[in-house]
Amino acid sequence: MNILDAIISQYIDPYYLRIMILIGINIILALGINLITGVTGQLTMGHAGFMSIGAYTSAILSMQFGFSYVLALLAGAVMAALFGIIIGIPTLRLDGDYLAMVTIGAAEIIRVFFLNFEPGGKAVGLAGIPQHTTFMTVWVVALIVILFNARLLNSRIGRAFYAIRENEIAAAASAIDTTRMKILAFMVGAFLGGLGGGLYAHYMYYINPQDFGFMKSIELLNMVVLGGMGSIPGTILGACILTLAPELLRIVAEYRLLFYGALLVILMIFRPNGLLGDVRIYDLRKRWGKKEVESCQS
Amino acid sequence: MPVLSLENISQEFGGLRALDAVNIDVAELAIFGIIGPNGAGKTTLFNIITGFYVPTEGSLIFQGRNVNGVATHSIARLGIARTFQNIRLFNKLSVLDNVRIGCHGVSKCGFFSSLLGLPAMLREEKQIKEEAVRLLALVGLYEKRQEYAENLAYGEQRKLEIARALALKPSLLLLDEPAAGMNTGEKAELMDLIREIRQDMKITILLVEHDMNLVMNICERIAVLDYGRKIAEGSPFEIKSDERVIQSYLGAGA
Numbered sequence: 001m002n003i004l005d006a007i008i009s010q011y012i013d014p015y016y017l018r019i020m021i022l023i024g025i026n027i028i029l030a031l032g033i034n035l036i037t038g039v040t041g042q043l044t045m046g047h048a049g050f051m052s053i054g055a056y057t058s059a060i061l062s063m064q065f066g067f068s069y070v071l072a073l074l075a076g077a078v079m080a081a082l083f084g085i086i087i088g089i090p091t092l093r094l095d096g097d098y099l100a101m102v103t104i105g106a107a108e109i110i111r112v113f114f115l116n117f118e119p120g121g122k123a124v125g126l127a128g129i130p131q132h133t134t135f136m137t138v139w140v141v142a143l144i145v146i147l148f149n150a151r152l153l154n155s156r157i158g159r160a161f162y163a164i165r166e167n168e169i170a171a172a173a174s175a176i177d178t179t180r181m182k183i184l185a186f187m188v189g190a191f192l193g194g195l196g197g198g199l200y201a202h203y204m205y206y207i208n209p210q211d212f213g214f215m216k217s218i219e220l221l222n223m224v225v226l227g228g229m230g231s232i233p234g235t236i237l238g239a240c241i242l243t244l245a246p247e248l249l250r251i252v253a254e255y256r257l258l259f260y261g262a263l264l265v266i267l268m269i270f271r272p273n274g275l276l277g278d279v280r281i282y283d284l285r286k287r288w289g290k291k292e293v294e295s296c297q298s
Numbered sequence: 299m300p301v302l303s304l305e306n307i308s309q310e311f312g313g314l315r316a317l318d319a320v321n322i323d324v325a326e327l328a329i330f331g332i333i334g335p336n337g338a339g340k341t342t343l344f345n346i347i348t349g350f351y352v353p354t355e356g357s358l359i360f361q362g363r364n365v366n367g368v369a370t371h372s373i374a375r376l377g378i379a380r381t382f383q384n385i386r387l388f389n390k391l392s393v394l395d396n397v398r399i400g401c402h403g404v405s406k407c408g409f410f411s412s413l414l415g416l417p418a419m420l421r422e423e424k425q426i427k428e429e430a431v432r433l434l435a436l437v438g439l440y441e442k443r444q445e446y447a448e449n450l451a452y453g454e455q456r457k458l459e460i461a462r463a464l465a466l467k468p469s470l471l472l473l474d475e476p477a478a479g480m481n482t483g484e485k486a487e488l489m490d491l492i493r494e495i496r497q498d499m500k501i502t503i504l505l506v507e508h509d510m511n512l513v514m515n516i517c518e519r520i521a522v523l524d525y526g527r528k529i530a531e532g533s534p535f536e537i538k539s540d541e542r543v544i545q546s547y548l549g550a551g552a
Binding site for chain 2: 148151152155156157158159160162163166167169170171172173174175176177178184
């Protein structure tokens with residue numbers, strides 16, 4: 001992988017390389033939200049909180065305890081998953097707007113915690129994290145995540161997630177333990193959040209609690225909504241577009257954010273279900289002439 | 299021994315007594331009907347049997363086991379499946395997937411084997427699909443298996459709910475107004491289907507229905523609810539001639 005990275009950095013401009021790495025990280029993060037919100041239908045607006053837990057945990061472990069890169073990433077993701085379980089518990093009683101409020105609140109608590117967290121450098125942030133994350137590592141991880149996501153969503157467990165989104169009462173009557181499934185969705189989504197956070201920390205050298213604020217959560221949620229809730233190809237497309245958009249809009253200089261907002265509004269008017277929200281792999285397969293279709297999900 | 303016994307079941311919502319000391323025994327392999335005017339407590343009774351409500355008083359015995367307060371998904375796993383009066387399908391999923399989700403309770407592959415695609419999981423997926431296809435063929439929806447559930451006609455949606463309930467391999471099937479919105483031809487088909495389910499799949503059937511023709515035709519035993527009380531129980535013939543039933547529900551012309 002090191003050799004490949006060396007070759008890639010020879011031929012690709014560092015600026016483009018950076019954007020591609022960020023796209024990879026955002027795909028991992030957005031797929032986590034997609035699992036919780038797009039597939040299972042539990043609105044979460046605090047994904048940056050999971051991301052910061054993964055980022056800080058892995059950064060501190062690799063800086064101060066000499067953990068290897070892979071181990072630090074996994075530990076960060078597992079830590080985030082544990083918090084995912086804790087935050088998943090209110091979903092047993094809440095849904096929709098109320099759940100969104102809880103997740104916003106939880107993410108704020110996590111942010112304020114890191115603002116006052118001595119080993120994390122408090123408000124100054126944490127600098128000098130080893131830069132292990134490269135183009136190859138990000139994209140290898142991203143491809144594994146995409147593959148596992150697709151597997152999961154086309155399995156019995158994935159169908160149970162979709163069933164909860166579609167009709168929770170009917171799901172319970174079909175012997176689905178909705179409580180366990182919702183917590184599982186939160187756990188896996190938070191795991192991906194922590195994983196993305198760890199990759200991010202080991203790419204940026206420097207992290208700061210303000211990197212993981214409410215706007216970051218919204219930006220990530222936007223990727224899923226724009227791409228198409230519950231759709232893996234949609235989420236990937238959404239992550240690509242919303243990572244690229246601010247860069248491409250540099251041509252309009254100070255009106256950048258204005259155009260960014262307008263782009264979102266226009267896309268939502270013309271594709272209210274997201275860009276690929278009503279395009280299923282199933283439709284594509286039909287177009288490619290495969291007769292027997294296994295599933296219409298993802 | 300009855301498959302299902304309701305013993306002195308009462309249900310209160312705030313000050314409202316929706317069910318008042320109802321006793322019903324459903325014999326094995328019966329087709330049992332529950333009728334009564336709107337608001338009599340029929341659907342409440344179904345919600346109690348399937349664990350959505352815990353009855354205020356009384357006990358619920360299924361196959362000799364007290365299932366009071368058992369969670370809905372566990373009751374489903376024990377073998378009670380149901381359909382809903384106001385159809386509850388997984389609208390944005392395919393017809394096939396709706397039935398495959400119904401198989402959830404009789405399959406068992408967990409998170410990690412799904413993630414890794416282990417051979418056991420792939421084998422189970424194959425079985426689930428075969429079962430779903432078989433059930434769709436039974437209710438006559440095989441051709442529509444790739445449609446979104448929400449795009450089906452009303453009567454077809456009701457049939458899909460039955461297929462999804464059967465996927466659970468239940469020993470007791472609750473049908474909440476299965477014939478609502480069906481035309482005469484579809485109703486006749488439905489009656490055949492219900493008899494077939496009982497005969498071939500050995501499933502006891504409990505149904506709530508307003509269509510008297512259907513109820514009197516296929517039910518062997520009928521209970522009548524009115525204002526939360528059971529006012530009569532018996533064969534269709536007995537019910538038709540029962541004074542109180544005529545007064546409160548059937549009307550003088552029946």
